Structures are given as structure tokens and as C-alpha cells.
Amino acid sequence: MAERVGIEVSVAIGDAARLANVDVIAAYPITPQTHIVEHLAELVANGELDAAYIPVESEHSAMSACLGSAAAGARTFTATAGQGLELMHEVLYVASSMRFPVVMTVANRALSSPLSVWGDHSDVMAVRDTGWIQIFTENGQEVVDHVFCAFRIAEDNKVLLPVMIHLDGFHLSHVIEPITFPEQSKVDKFLPPNSYPLPLHPDRPVTMGDFAPPIIYPEAKWAQEVNLRASKETILKCWQEFADIFGHRYSPVESYHGEKAKTLLLTMGSFSETAMTAIDKMRGKGKDVGLVRLRLWRPFPFEEFRRAVAGAETLIVVDRALSFGGPGGPVCSEVKAALYGEAKKPKVVSFVAGIGGRDISPSDFETIVNKGIKISEKGSPNEFEIFGVRE
Amino acid sequence: MQNYGVYVPRLVTKKENFAPGHRACIGCGEALAVRLACKALGQNVIIASATGCMEIVSSPLPTTSWKVPWIHTLFENTAAVASGIESGLKMLMKKGRIAQQDITVVAMAGDGGTSDIGLQALSGAMERGHNFVYLCFDNEAYMNTGIQRSSSTPYGASTTTSPAGKVSIGQVSWKKNMPAIAAAHNIPYVATACPSYPFDLMDKVEKAAATPGPAYVHILSVCPTGWRCPVDLSVKLGRLAVETGIFPLYEVENGQYKLNFDFPRLKPVTAYMKLQGRFRHLSEDIIEKIQQRVTTDYAELKERAVEG
Numbered sequence: 001m002a003e004r005v006g007i008e009v010s011v012a013i014g015d016a017a018r019l020a021n022v023d024v025i026a027a028y029p030i031t032p033q034t035h036i037v038e039h040l041a042e043l044v045a046n047g048e049l050d051a052a053y054i055p056v057e058s059e060h061s062a063m064s065a066c067l068g069s070a071a072a073g074a075r076t077f078t079a080t081a082g083q084g085l086e087l088m089h090e091v092l093y094v095a096s097s098m099r100f101p102v103v104m105t106v107a108n109r110a111l112s113s114p115l116s117v118w119g120d121h122s123d124v125m126a127v128r129d130t131g132w133i134q135i136f137t138e139n140g141q142e143v144v145d146h147v148f149c150a151f152r153i154a155e156d157n158k159v160l161l162p163v164m165i166h167l168d169g170f171h172l173s174h175v176i177e178p179i180t181f182p183e184q185s186k187v188d189k190f191l192p193p194n195s196y197p198l199p200l201h202p203d204r205p206v207t208m209g210d211f212a213p214p215i216i217y218p219e220a221k222w223a224q225e226v227n228l229r230a231s232k233e234t235i236l237k238c239w240q241e242f243a244d245i246f247g248h249r250y251s252p253v254e255s256y257h258g259e260k261a262k263t264l265l266l267t268m269g270s271f272s273e274t275a276m277t278a279i280d281k282m283r284g285k286g287k288d289v290g291l292v293r294l295r296l297w298r299p300f301p302f303e304e305f306r307r308a309v310a311g312a313e314t315l316i317v318v319d320r321a322l323s324f325g326g327p328g329g330p331v332c333s334e335v336k337a338a339l340y341g342e343a344k345k346p347k348v349v350s351f352v353a354g355i356g357g358r359d360i361s362p363s364d365f366e367t368i369v370n371k372g373i374k375i376s377e378k379g380s381p382n383e384f385e386i387f388g389v390r391e
Numbered sequence: 392m393q394n395y396g397v398y399v400p401r402l403v404t405k406k407e408n409f410a411p412g413h414r415a416c417i418g419c420g421e422a423l424a425v426r427l428a429c430k431a432l433g434q435n436v437i438i439a440s441a442t443g444c445m446e447i448v449s450s451p452l453p454t455t456s457w458k459v460p461w462i463h464t465l466f467e468n469t470a471a472v473a474s475g476i477e478s479g480l481k482m483l484m485k486k487g488r489i490a491q492q493d494i495t496v497v498a499m500a501g502d503g504g505t506s507d508i509g510l511q512a513l514s515g516a517m518e519r520g521h522n523f524v525y526l527c528f529d530n531e532a533y534m535n536t537g538i539q540r541s542s543s544t545p546y547g548a549s550t551t552t553s554p555a556g557k558v559s560i561g562q563v564s565w566k567k568n569m570p571a572i573a574a575a576h577n578i579p580y581v582a583t584a585c586p587s588y589p590f591d592l593m594d595k596v597e598k599a600a601a602t603p604g605p606a607y608v609h610i611l612s613v614c615p616t617g618w619r620c621p622v623d624l625s626v627k628l629g630r631l632a633v634e635t636g637i638f639p640l641y642e643v644e645n646g647q648y649k650l651n652f653d654f655p656r657l658k659p660v661t662a663y664m665k666l667q668g669r670f671r672h673l674s675e676d677i678i679e680k681i682q683q684r685v686t687t688d689y690a691e692l693k694e695r696a697v698e699g
Contacts, residue, residue: 023482026475050486052478057515064468064512068439068475071462073489076475094464132409193488200437200460200476203496207455209463216452326596 004180006092009140010173012181014039015081018049018146019187023074026054026065030084031117032169033107033358034315036077047338056162059084063091063102070100071208075151081169082109085123089130095162096131098209101154101196102162105143107173108269108320110310110356118357119169120270122321124297125330131224133163133231137267140177143167148182148191152238156196157193159231166297170357183247190245229299251302253308254293257283261290263373264312264346265365268288268294268331271320271354278365287335289369294331302338309339315346316372318365318387320354328384347376348386364388398414399590401566404430413456414448418622420613420629421445421528424586425499431596432495434459437480439473441500441509442466444535445528445562467508470516473498495524495600502529502543506569507550517576517605523600525607530614533538538617544565545637545679546684548669550617555672565684573607575645578680580606581643587613587629591640591651598642611638631663636689641696660685 005016013036017025025044027037052069056062062078074305080088085106096101109123110116124134133153135353139144143165148165167173182190198206212220232252243249256276258264267275273291279291292308292315294301309315319329327333328350339345349372354360368387375385393593409430413605415422425445437460440446446463449456460505464472477496498516500509503525513525540553540562549561554617574581580602584592592610601608611632613625620628632638636657642649660682664670673681 023486024475024478025473043613052482054474054478054519057511057518060468061471061474061512061515063463064471065475065478067468068472068473068477070438071472072476072479072483074479076549090465091468098464127653158634200462201489202435202492205458205460206456207461210450210452210455211463212452220452241436243537272556288584303699313541368523 002180002182002229004178005095006176006178007140008035008174008176009143009167010035010038010107012140012179013147014043014216015181016144017077018043019073019181019184020047020147020151022051022077024052024054024066024069024078024291025078026056026062026069027078028059028062028080028084029058030059030081032077032109032119032173033081036105036107060091060170063088063095065138066102066316067091067095067098067100067245070102070196071098071200073194073196074275075155075194076102077104079107080124081107082111082117085127086111087359088125092127092130092132093111094209099160101151101160101194102164103147103150103154103165104162105147105167108166109169113301116356119171120355120357122322122355123129124166125323126322128298128330131161131228133161133165133228133235136166136297137172138270138272138293139172140175140179141248142250144181145174145180145242145246145250147294148187148342149208149242151240152191153231153235156234157195157197157228159234161228161231165271172270186245190242190358199320200210232301233301234295235296250295251304252296253304254295255308256291256293257303258290258308259293260311262288262312263316263369264290264292264309264313265369266294266315266317266331266335267294268297269320271318271360274360274362278362278369282366282369300334301316306342309346310344314349314373314376316349316369318368319350320347322352322355332384333362342388349375351387353387358388360387405591406430408432408434408458409449410456411588414451415444418584418618420625422448423625424528424592424610425426425613427495427586427589427592427675428596429578431593432459432497432600434491436495436497438462438475438497439469439476439501441469442499443504444530445499445501449533463502466504468512469498469500469504469509470513473525474516474521476517477521477523496522497524497526499526499528501535502527502531503533503541507541507599514576515647517573517607520604522617523605524596525605525608526596527607528612529611530617531566531611532617534614534617541546544570546681547673549672550669560673560677561669568679570607570609570643572610574646574678575624576605577646578605579603579645583609583611583638583640584609585633585638585640587626588633588652595642602609606645617669620666624666628663628666631658631666634658635660635663636666637663639692640687641692647694648692650693653693657686657689
């Protein structure tokens, strides 16, 4: 029987990786991700997880060791956050470009300077274009479910791409939540052993990671782009099958009273559950508001997104990262771009909130929505509003 | 026994795992070193290569010179990639997903990829004790990008970023002692080699591959392009580097130093330096300074080897 337990989300991720029977973990400690890899190290030390734990000397080497391990055909897992994700930056491109099905949980964290260990999405947005499949989660159950889904998607021979699972640092990584763990037999059935098609092995020598002159580089990159976009089909199929077996349903864009609402709020990550509380409260007061949550960040779910906001008059996007000197929050820019060609589209208002771990309460979301509606009606001299900042 | 010199080369495999047709410069000592190393490593090997000359000349898409499994990812992470391959293979064998087999995992990089940008990843991999061989092909500068100085560039050498000028002698720091750094990690095997001594090089690479745990071989690779010397002098210059004591050939096995080629009298450093354009500008007193340093360093090494 599936077991429902109260457990810290980070620890639960370690347990999920154990159920996923990972072969290699290469990781470097960084707050707020440390509890994940601590637990994995513990599981390996106690013989509960038969895996090689490589305690590397940096995140750059963590991801680099993951490349080697994945190239050998091993199921490979790591976790990081904030500065660690940035230190991995160039290696992330290599992981996706060389088609290595690495899975990584990212406990989203703000970037220095000033130093902040607390949560926001600055780290994610900086690695937006690295070619990874990127999925946002809102609660512990979703993270655990996605450890299985991520390996299933990543290792699918039609996909062969690395997957990042985003969870908000502290707000999600460090909370204790009730989580249902599936039985090992069900996980094994859902997640067959990794079958990397051309692993490094003397029996069948392959050359990996050549250099490409201009005559071939664009074709190589186009193939990668086509592949990442096409992965959506496998992602949708995986989620469908996951729902059939485990009963938890996921979609690229998820709506909460959003279908017919005049005003929509758009969020990503654990913020979304706070926003839901605000939506409930406002709807209780008769306000015509709903919520749209972006789960699949890459590949961007254009169709699903456009459908989800098609009927709204105002779309208020709440980013958790700044795009310095840019047109608004990074998610908002994407959203605007996705809607630009549409004949009928909502007015888009950009807010940045909750950076560096600043808490955003349900009543803050109410304020954001009310302010957003006003901006949408009267316009604003600013490209975006940063919520609650003391100037 | 009198035909030893004729007989021994015949024992070396004719099989080339680093295939001809690559795009290395004429007279490249590094390509020669890689070729010899590959002969010594044989078939049961996986090579992780850093960005650099050997990577760029051997793998322009859609061609390859590698007849063994080979991977290149980035510049500074080769030792980390190798540690991932080694761990991955170990687990797959343990779990019975691939057959138990002795596969040598090798990391290859140049001097920049080793002693500068890749030093941290290498230190980490050696400290963690992965079973792998690290081969540093040292041509004493960033030759692939156009002869820029590295920490492995010798004192006084003129490079494009340590140019000799009216107020500069060229490189103003002494060559970083990478083998000593490797040895300081207390790994079981460290050696220096040079393709001008092909059998010694192959023996050392073989020995490194047979060593359980990390093994490091530092290979001086003459670069006529960067050293500004005639292309037919590669082998000779490698010999002179050893005979002058500038690049002594030695091993450090479990901390024990062993000098492989000792000379009752070292040739003067000028015998080596005068053949290279990169040292052409040096004054006699600078050359004398270099001579003194080489003499001292060699004496120290010899003493350590005797002590060992």
C-alpha cells in the first residue's frame, strides 16, 4: 500500500530518488538544497540506496560528473540552488546539447549580491535558455511525483534531455508536508531501467562532444530545438500515465477558477498555493478573479497558455525575479511575447514580488490584484511594479 | 640482446586508436604523445578530453580520429567528467546492467586545462580517489587559442600574453610544478614523460592504467608552432629538455621518487633554449638565472629520488 507520511520535502526528494533507483549522485552542498543531498548521502551510507555518491568539490564539477555518469548510461541525479546553479551554467548547456538525461531538483534561491540564501526565481531565470526541460512544483507531493516523472521523461529515447524540477527554497524545501509514497513495484513499472542508446563503452566506441564548424552548427542547434519542443508530447503522455497509475494529475498550465474569470493572476511555484487562498477570498467577496499557474516552463506551453487566458481582460503576472533594465519580470516578458500575435488578448500587467525570500501573504496578493486591475484600466508609467518595496 | 633496439619497437602495436588524418600542426609533439599513449592504453578504455588542441584537431563534426570511446564536454571539467564515468561504470557493473570488465577511464588535457582552469576539478577527483588516469599534455602555453601564457609556461618564454618587450623578459613566473601538486595528493602513481622517449612514455601510461586509484602522468609535448622552432626538431627538443634537466623524467610511486634517466653531466640549458624563438630575446644573465634554477631543482629531485 502506498504510504502517507509527514516528512520534510527535501528528505522526501531523497526518498523519491531512492525509489527511482538512481545509480549516481554527484552533489555539492548549498543552502537551501543541502537536506536533499544529505539525505541521499545517508541512504547510501546505510545501504538503503545502492548508488555511487560523488562528493564533488563544486557545482561545476557536480554537473560535469553528471555528464560523465549519464554518458556511461547510469541513472544520474543531483540537486542545487542559487549560486550553485549559476556555477553550473555552462555545463547545463552541455547536458542538454549532448542529450544526457540528468535529473536535478533546484531549491530556488536568490542570487548575490547582497548574499541571500532565501527563495526566489533569479536562479531559474538565468538558466532559462539552457535547453533543459523545466517544471515548477507547488508542494511536496508534486516534487516527489516529479522525481519519477522527470526520469521517465528524460530517459525516454524520444526525448533524452535533462530535466530540472523547481521547488521554492525554504518555502517548499524545508517544510514538513503529508506526502504519499508509491510502492516500489509501481515505481519500477512506471520507470523502467535507463536504456541510454549509445553509452560510452569499449564494445561500441562513440565520439561524443565534437566541435562544429559553422557549416554544421546551426543544424545541430536546430535539431536540439525541434527535440525540446517535441518533448511536450512525451511529457503530456507521461503525466497522463502517471495520473492513471497514481491518481495525481498534472498539466502544463493549470487553472484555478480561471476558465471564465475577467481578471487572471499568473504565478509559478509554491506562491501559487498562497495565491489560491487569495483568489478564494476575493471570489467570496464577489470579485471575478481566477488564477493560472505555469507548471511547464520549458518547453513553453504556448497553446495551453493562450487557451487558459483567452477569455480574460486582464492578466496580472507575478514574477519572483528581476530582469534588470528589461521590460518587466522575465515570466511576464515571455507571456507578453506568447500573446503578441493573438487577435484577442488580455492586457498584461507585470509585478515582481517576493524576491530574496520576502514573504507574500494572501492579502498581499489581493493588493496586487486590485492594483493590477487599476493599472490595466488607467495604464502605468512603469514597465513593472515591484511589490512592497521601500523606496 | 644486440638487436634489442630493433626488436622492442616491433612489440608495439601497429593499431592506431588515435587515427591519422587529424589536423594537428606539422611536427606536433602532443599528437605524437597522444598516439603513443593510445597505443599503451589499448582498447578497453574510455577517454574524456578537455577542450584544447587535441580535442579540436581530432573531432570536427562529422569526423573523428578516435577509435576508442571518447567524450569532450568543456575545458576545465575533464577530471570531474572522468569521475562521473568511473562511478557510472562501477554502479552499472555492480548492478549487473553491464558485464564486469576492466575499463580504464582516462582524462586528457593540456597544461592550461590542467594547471590553470582545470586544477580544482583535478584536485577534487584525485582527492576522492577515483580509479582513473589523468594525462596532462604540456606544451607550455595556450597553443590552441594562439600561444598565450599559462602557469606552465617557463620563465622567460615570450608568448602572446607574456610578450618580451623593452621592459619585460616575457614570462616572469616560474613554471608551476604540476607533478609535485599531483604527488601532494598522495595518489599512488605520478610520472613525467615525453614522446621523445616513446617506450618510457608507453610504459608509464600502461603503469598508470594498471594502478588502482588515481594516476597522473605529465607529458612534455613540444609545440613547434608556439615554441617557434623548426618542425623537424620536436623529438630532438624533447630529448634536450630531458638531457638539460629542464624536464627530468621521473616517477613517484606511493610517495617514492625514482629518476628514470639520470645524466652524469647535464647539458647546458642553452643547448635547449637556443633552438627556440620563444627564448631568443633573453640576455645572458637571465639564461644564467635559469641555468642555476634548473641545476638546483635537478639536484633537489635527485636527492629526493636517492632518499626515496
